Amino acid sequence: xxxxxxxxxxxxxxxxxxxxxxxxxxxxxxxxxxxxxxxxxxxxxxxxxxxxxxxxxxxxxxxxxxxxxxxxxxxxxxxxxxxxxxxxxxxxxxxxxxxxxxxxxxxxxxxxxxxxxxxxxxxxxxxxxxxxxxxxxxxxxxxxxxxxxxxxxxxxxxxxxxxxxxxxxxxxxxxxxxxxxxxxxxxxxxxxxxxxxxxxxxxxxxxxxxxxxxxxxxxxxxxxxxxxxxxxxxxxxxxxxxxxxxxxxxxxxxxxxxxxxxxxxxxxxxxxxxxxxxxxxxxxxxxxxxxxxxxxxxxxxxxxxxxxxxxxxxxxxxxxxxxxxxxxxxxxxxxxxxxxxxxxxxxxxxxxxxxxxxxxxxxxxxxxxxxxxxxxxxxxxxxxxxxxxxxxxxxxxxxxxxxxxxxxxxxxxxxxxxxxxxxxxxxxxxxxxxxxxxxxxxxxxxxx
Amino acid sequence: xxxxxxxxxxxxxxxxxxxxxxxxxxxxxxxxxxxxxxxxxxxxxxxxxxxxxxxxxxxxxxxxxxxxxxxxxxxxxxxxxxxxxxxxxxxxxxxxxxxxxxxxxxxxxxxxxxxxxxxxxxxxxxxxxxxxxxxxxxxxxxxxxxxxxxxxxxxxxxxxxxxxxxxxxxxxxxxxxxxxxxxxxxxxxxxxxxxxxxxxxxxxxxxxxxxxxxxxxxxxxxxxxxxxxxxxxxxxxxxxxxxxxxxxxxxxxxxxxxxxxxxxxxxxxxxxxxxxxxxxxxxxxxxxxxxxxxxxxxxxxxxxxxxxxxxxxxxxxxxxxxxxxxxxxxxxxxxxxxxxxxxxxxxxxxxxxxxxxxxxxxxxxxxxxxxxxxxxxxxxxxxxxxxxxxxxxxxxxxxxxxxxxxxxxxxxxxxxxxxxxxxxxxxxxxxxxxxxxxxxxxxxxxxxxxxxxxxxxxxxxxxxxxxxxxxxxxxxxxxxxxxxxx
Numbered sequence: 005x006x007x008x009x010x011x012x013x014x015x016x017x018x019x020x021x022x023x024x025x026x027x028x029x030x031x032x033x034x035x036x037x038x039x040x041x042x043x044x045x046x047x048x049x050x051x052x053x054x055x056x057x058x059x060x061x062x063x064x065x066x067x068x069x070x071x072x073x074x075x076x077x078x079x080x081x082x083x084x085x086x087x088x089x090x091x092x093x094x095x096x097x098x099x100x101x102x103x104x105x106x107x108x109x110x111x112x113x114x115x116x117x118x119x120x121x122x123x124x125x126x127x128x129x130x131x132x133x134x135x136x137x138x139x140x141x142x143x144x145x146x147x148x149x150x151x152x153x154x155x156x157x158x159x160x161x162x163x164x165x166x167x168x169x170x171x172x173x174x175x176x177x178x179x180x181x182x183x184x185x186x187x188x189x190x191x192x193x194x195x196x197x198x199x200x201x202x203x204x205x206x207x208x209x210x211x212x213x214x215x216x217x218x219x220x221x222x223x224x225x226x227x228x229x230x231x232x233x234x235x236x237x238x239x240x241x242x243x244x245x246x247x248x249x250x251x252x253x254x255x256x257x258x259x260x261x262x263x264x265x266x267x268x269x270x271x272x273x274x275x276x277x278x279x280x281x282x283x284x285x286x287x288x289x290x291x292x293x294x295x296x297x298x299x300x301x302x303x304x305x306x307x308x309x310x311x312x313x314x315x316x317x318x319x320x321x322x323x324x325x326x327x328x329x330x331x332x333x334x335x336x337x338x339x340x341x342x343x344x345x346x347x348x349x350x351x352x353x354x355x356x357x358x359x360x361x362x363x364x365x366x367x368x369x370x371x372x373x374x375x376x377x378x379x380x381x382x383x384x385x386x387x388x389x390x391x392x393x394x395x396x397x398x399x400x401x402x403x404x405x406x407x408x409x410x411x412x413x414x415x416x417x418x419x420x421x422x423x424x425x426x427x428x429x430x431x432x433x434x435x436x437x438x439x440x441x442x443x444x445x446x447x448x449x450x451x452x
Numbered sequence: 453x454x455x456x457x458x459x460x461x462x463x464x465x466x467x468x469x470x471x472x473x474x475x476x477x478x479x480x481x482x483x484x485x486x487x488x489x490x491x492x493x494x495x496x497x498x499x500x501x502x503x504x505x506x507x508x509x510x511x512x513x514x515x516x517x518x519x520x521x522x523x524x525x526x527x528x529x530x531x532x533x534x535x536x537x538x539x540x541x542x543x544x545x546x547x548x549x550x551x552x553x554x555x556x557x558x559x560x561x562x563x564x565x566x567x568x569x570x571x572x573x574x575x576x577x578x579x580x581x582x583x584x585x586x587x588x589x590x591x592x593x594x595x596x597x598x599x600x601x602x603x604x605x606x607x608x609x610x611x612x613x614x615x616x617x618x619x620x621x622x623x624x625x626x627x628x629x630x631x632x633x634x635x636x637x638x639x640x641x642x643x644x645x646x647x648x649x650x651x652x653x654x655x656x657x658x659x660x661x662x663x664x665x666x667x668x669x670x671x672x673x674x675x676x677x678x679x680x681x682x683x684x685x686x687x688x689x690x691x692x693x694x695x696x697x698x699x700x701x702x703x704x705x706x707x708x709x710x711x712x713x714x715x716x717x718x719x720x721x722x723x724x725x726x727x728x729x730x731x732x733x734x735x736x737x738x739x740x741x742x743x744x745x746x747x748x749x750x751x752x753x754x755x756x757x758x759x760x761x762x763x764x765x766x767x768x769x770x771x772x773x774x775x776x777x778x779x780x781x782x783x784x785x786x787x788x789x790x791x792x793x794x795x796x797x798x799x800x801x802x803x804x805x806x807x808x809x810x811x812x813x814x815x816x817x818x819x820x821x822x823x824x825x826x827x828x829x830x831x832x833x834x835x836x837x838x839x840x841x842x843x844x845x846x847x848x849x850x851x852x853x854x855x856x857x858x859x860x861x862x863x864x865x866x867x868x869x870x871x872x873x874x875x876x877x878x879x880x881x882x883x884x885x886x887x888x889x890x891x892x893x894x895x896x897x898x899x900x901x902x903x904x905x906x907x908x909x910x911x912x913x914x915x916x917x918x919x920x921x922x923x924x925x926x927x928x929x930x931x932x933x934x935x936x937x938x
Binding site for chain 2: 034117174178251302304309318337341
């Protein structure tokens with residue numbers, strides 16, 4: 005068997021078999037019971053040469069309508085943003101991407117320091133004291149936040165706003181089922197969490213109040229008011245937040261959040277059909293020793309050199325085993341690196357400027373859509389998304405828009421029966437005035 | 453600051469420098485205070501670094517030089533399958549049609565992506581011998597939990613609600629018991645016998661009406677094939693439990709034995725191990741789960757299926773456990789794994805396992821005279837040594853690991869599995885040449901001699917790394933988890 009990934013030669017094989025003292029490789033598998041041995045070859049596609057495979061997969065990729073050749077107004081948790089070109093150059097350093105978890109700190113200082121910097125940047129954006137080294141994504145990070153809250157408060161009920169991402173809500177419910185925790189949805193009113201309803205639902209059994217900021221409809225939740233309601237009953241106040249928005253918005257930490265989670269995908273991470281993205285998890289210092297996942301800490305060696313290590317590992321599954329409160333092991337380290345590079349490139353000024361561009365462009369899009377006769381539902385302070393009422397099924401409109409090279413917004417009727425024929429429109433800094441005008445024109449034409 | 457310290461990016465920051473190029477603001481602007489309620493416009497800016505593009509590239513290049521990856525050198529980290537990460541995978545994953553598609557686009561506009569997922573599922577079904585596969589779980593531990601939640605749903609659907617216990621061998625990965633706990637089960641440990649295999653008698657004792665499942669890695673974490681697997685399956689199934697396969701060690705049995713044929717009901721795979729999704733410094737991974745027929749109704753939704761010539765996302769799954777992750781899994785890693793499988797084909801995958809196992813057995817035999825070999829039989833893709841002999845000389849396994857750094861190697865996994873004293877767990881993989889294996893063995897042999905003749909050099913290692921052994925105690929007692937401006 006000759007293959008470019010397999011350096012074994014016939015001469016090597018012979019020498020090695022001699023050293024082992026067997027006459028064939030097959031002998032090394034004789035301990036597998038005959039009845040379960042697999043005979044022959046897998047019935048799978050034959051190997052392809054590098055060039056032939058590249059050609060086939062290029063064709064397959066080209067069957068997809070990608071965001072680079074279309075103009076996209078689709079968000080709903082995953083966004084088409086400016087990706088500094090330098091991000092991919094850093095990620096392509098194979099010292100990073102071919103390494104494992106930095107369990108040997110002496111030869112992993114690069115990764116460890118990069119993660120330490122990531123943790124710092126997430127703390128800065130969220131206004132929290134401690135951030136971990138990443139989670140799978142925003143949805144599972146939110147679920148872990150709910151579980152942490154239940155563990156910390158020793159209560160078995162979490163309240164989740166209806167205006168939290170529907171797929172994240174589903175994931176929260178899945179994790180909660182595992183832990184026998186009850187999840188109750190708090191209704192939304194005019195596109196934000198219904199405060200009165202929330203007030204009546206929070207009680208001394210409530211482990212957490214979970215909201216999203218900006219929420220699934222793009223609206224800013226009144227965090228100051230929600231915080232009071234949550235903390236009055238000593239429930240954890242958990243906020244899921246788009247970290248890019250926090251470049252311009254007052255961070256949840258300033259509003260007294262106990263746990264802030266979200267997805268760093270807007271920072272240099274491609275949409276990639278939904279993953280891999282990069283969950284983040286930030287808490288107050290009080291909860292530091294309860295954080296799931298890996299944490300990097302600063303220390304020194306015996307000569308006083310600064311160095312970084314994985315720390316507080318007593319929290320983690322490989323130490324605690326069945327006493328662990330989270331089973332996370334692999335995380336999204338490489339994407340945390342991508343986010344770090346993007347956050348570094350943007351810097352103090354750029355992250356704010358980019359966030360403000362989103363606000364301005366989305367606001368402009370609202371205005372021109374209104375001019376074309378479309379109604380903005382739940383209108384109010386928002387980030388880069390808003391809801392438009394349309395006169396046709398959203399799926400039909402999107403299929404027609406696609407013919408014009410436009411990827412339309414999200415069909416809210418999929419998750420909210422009362423919002424059929426409502427489209428969630430995302431406008432990022434990448435959309436030009438011309439693209440927005442064309443989109444509004446097309447939307448108006450359908451509407452007419 | 454020590455003169456050899458690597459600056460943090462924040463320490464390189466200078467007010468007024470930029471590293472970005474944002475799109476032009478071509479829409480009319482409104483005063484932002486009109487758009488946001490009072491108190492919601494951020495008052496203090498987030499203190500992100502302000503550096504130029506070259507500063508960024510130099511910073512991360514410097515960091516990369518302080519990091520060891522598979523491309524830097526041999527990485528025989530047991531249980532982690534640190535094989536070569538093919539470069540074609542990286543190219544394919546970056547194609548616009550894969551990297552820049554949105555998960556919520558109309559299905560008609562992502563047929564290529566769905567086709568790839570479907571075909572990957574088909575390949576994994578054949579490779580594992582299972583009946584259906586979901587690609588949704590993000591990593592191995594996530595897959596374990598997903599599989600256990602399905603087993604729970606299965607028992608509940610049968611009205612079998614007393615099955616609250618998951619059996620795990622004492623040699624299991626830490627994620628197994630942790631996943632069982634997170635899925636709402638109690639963990640029961642089953643002992644290993646003197647041959648390093650699950651003790652059948654003890655297994656018979658611990659199974660019962662309350663058994664939901666047995667989680668097993670095969671070959672186990674000692675690198676030994678659980679040769680009583682057929683009896684074990686009978687015992688567990690006989691008690692009404694399900695058999696769960698931890699696929700961390702699948703590299704040992706490709707084309708040699710399939711979990712489905714061994715009697716397993718649920719399997720998770722680590723595509724970032726066996727199927728070369730890179731480890732990325734700790735992630736992202738991908739942890740697909742395969743199941744037998746009777747568990748198919750419980751798969752997470754949506755399920756990628758084919759109707760006629762069209763690929764669709766099937767949400768109409770009334771018995772589904774629900775969603776374990778937003779969207780459809782770590783697609784980018786799945787693209788890499790698919791590219792790898794298509795690069796290898798059936799002959800290639802068979803050779804992968806044969807060479808991985810040959811390499812491990814060769815190293816084991818070369819090192820056996822110098823270190824204790826707790827289980828003297830053929831291993832699979834990895835093997836364990838014990839540093840007991842060296843410990844008596846005052847050299848611990850940790851010291852041996854640190855000394856290997858001086859030779860330019862990433863050390864093996866140490867102190868795992870827990871049932872071997874001073875454990876050293878070595879997994880060479882199939883992508884390493886005999887020359888590399890020999891050089892590593894030579895280094896290990898030299899260290900064994902040093903332990904006898906000059907133990908200080910081992911005890912005080914490493915001598916050549918950018919930092920020495922770090923003070924982990926202080927790091928945990930007085931945690932510094934972020935940069936603070938002085």
